[in-house]
Structure formats: C-alpha cells, structure tokens
Amino acid sequence: MTRAGAASDTGFRRAVRWVAILNLAYFGVEFAVALGIGSVSLFADSVDFLEDASVNLLILLALGWSVRARAKVGMGLAALLLVPGLATLLTAWQKFNLPLTPAPLPLSLAGLGALAVNFGCAAMLMRFRHHSGSLSRAAFLSARNDVLANIAIIVAGIMTAFVWRTPWPDLAVGLAIALVNLDAAREIWEAAREEHRSDPRP
Numbered sequence: 001m002t003r004a005g006a007a008s009d010t011g012f013r014r015a016v017r018w019v020a021i022l023n024l025a026y027f028g029v030e031f032a033v034a035l036g037i038g039s040v041s042l043f044a045d046s047v048d049f050l051e052d053a054s055v056n057l058l059i060l061l062a063l064g065w066s067v068r069a070r071a072k073v074g075m076g077l078a079a080l081l082l083v084p085g086l087a088t089l090l091t092a093w094q095k096f097n098l099p100l101t102p103a104p105l106p107l108s109l110a111g112l113g114a115l116a117v118n119f120g121c122a123a124m125l126m127r128f129r130h131h132s133g134s135l136s137r138a139a140f141l142s143a144r145n146d147v148l149a150n151i152a153i154i155v156a157g158i159m160t161a162f163v164w165r166t167p168w169p170d171l172a173v174g175l176a177i178a179l180v181n182l183d184a185a186r187e188i189w190e191a192a193r194e195e196h197r198s199d200p201r202p
Contacts, residue, residue, distance in 0.1 A: 013063060015124040016139060020056035023049045026117045033110040039102040040095050040167075040174035041153045042110055044088035045146070048177065049114070051083055052121075052142045059139055074192030077138045081185035085178035092174055099167045101160060107170065108157030115150035118143055138188045149177045 027049035034042035055077050062073040122143035156169040 009063065012128045013060060015128060016056045016059050016063075019121045019124060019139065019143065020053045020060070022117050022121060023053035023056065026114060027053065030110050030114055033106050037102040037106050038095075038100050039107055039110075039170050040088065040091050041149075041156055041170045041177065042102075042107060043091045044174040044177040045111075045114055045149055045153060047083070047087045048142075048146060048149070048181065049117075051080060052146065055080060055142055056139055071192045074138060074188055078185045078189035078192060081138075081142070081181050081188065085181045088174050088178040092171055092178075095167060095171050095174075099171075101165055101167045102170050104157045104161035107160065108154050111150050111153030111157060115147060115154065118146040118150055122147055137191045141187060145180045149173070149180060152176060 027046050030042055030046035030049060033039070034046050058073060058077060058080075062070055065073070122140065125140045125143055128140070152173045156173040159169040160166070
C-alpha cells in the first residue's frame with residue numbers, strides 16, 4: 001500500500017470512529033425526548049442513530065478484509081438498515097391507535113440537534129464515500145439521509161406549532177424516514193453485489 005493509501009485508510013478509520021461515537025451519544029438524547037413527548041419521527045430517528053453507530057462499528061471491524069468479505073458485510077449492513085424502518089412502522093401503528101400530538105418545541109430542538117450531529121458526520125465521511133466500496137458508501141449514505149430526515153423533523157415541529165396542531169406531520173415524517181432507509185438499503189445492497197462480482201476469485 002502506498003503512503004497516500006495508508007494515510008487515506010487512517011483518515012477513514014478516524015472518521016468512522018468519530019461518527020460511531022457521535023451517533024451512539026445522540027441516540028440516548030433523542031430516544032429520551034421521543035419517549036417524553038410521544039414522537040414517531042424522533043423515535044424513528046433515534047433508532048436510526050443506534051443503527052448508524054452499529055454500522056460504523058461494523059465498518060471499523062471489516063476494514064482491511066478481502067473484497068469478498070467486505071461485500072458480504074455490505075450486504076449485512078443493507079439488511080441492518082431495514083431495522084429502523086420496521087421499528088418505525090410498529091411505532092406508527094401505535095400512534096394510529098392513540099393519536100397524541102407531540103410537543104412541537106422539543107420536537108424541533110431535538111431535530112435541530114440531530115441535524116448538527118448528522119451534518120458533521122456527513123461532512124467527515126464525504127471525501128471517503130468511495131474509499132472502501134459498499135462499506136464507505138453505507139456510512140456516507142446513512143449520514144446523508146439522516147440530514148434530510150432531520151430537516152423534515154424540524155419542519156414537522158414548526159407545522160405542529162403554527163399550522164396544524166395534530167400528530168400527522170410527525171407521523172408522516174416518521175414514515176418517510178422509514179422509506180428513506182429502505183432506499184438506502186437497496187443502494188448499499190446493489191453496491192455490495194457489484195463489489196462481490198468484481199472479486200476475481202471463484
């Protein structure tokens with residue numbers, strides 16, 4: 001490996017480690033707020049923070065493995081991305097049965113904090129998004145999609161406060177987060193399969 005390649009590996013490992021730490025820390029914050037105000041979107045996003053921490057820890061373990069092994073981990077990460085979607089659907093079903101409106105100010109503030117964390121994570125990972133095939137793509141897509149989800153959460157909080165005092169904006173955003181995770185899982189699966197096919201070994 002060249003000196004530039006080794007430096008790139010070291011930089012990617014450092015970025016992934018920080019992303020895992022930040023995601024795990026904010027999971028606790030957002031999960032507590034979600035339970036406190038009964039928010040589907042914050043619950044979905046908090047589970048996503050936990051999933052992102054797990055994804056990045058797995059990436060740290062898989063770095064340095066063979067192309068085929070990395071591809072298999074990439075496929076596993078694609079499956080892992082489905083977990084927040086399933087958790088969100090369950091929470092949304094409970095919200096349909098008991099449609100309570102979440103407090104808009106904590107909803108917006110928690111979304112703003114999540115946006116800051118995820119924007120920082122996406123910025124750290126952006127230059128490494130093609131570094132290790134499906135693994136780096138998984139890390140970058142998770143952070144990028146979470147930035148979009150956090151913007152939607154903030155908008156839902158504003159709508160709940162000033163436009164429509166119902167649980168439906170929060171519920172709609174929670175379901176949208178689940179759909180975004182499904183699309184990210186598809187992209188990572190396709191990247192992992194392509195990486196697996198590129199391995200010359202039988």
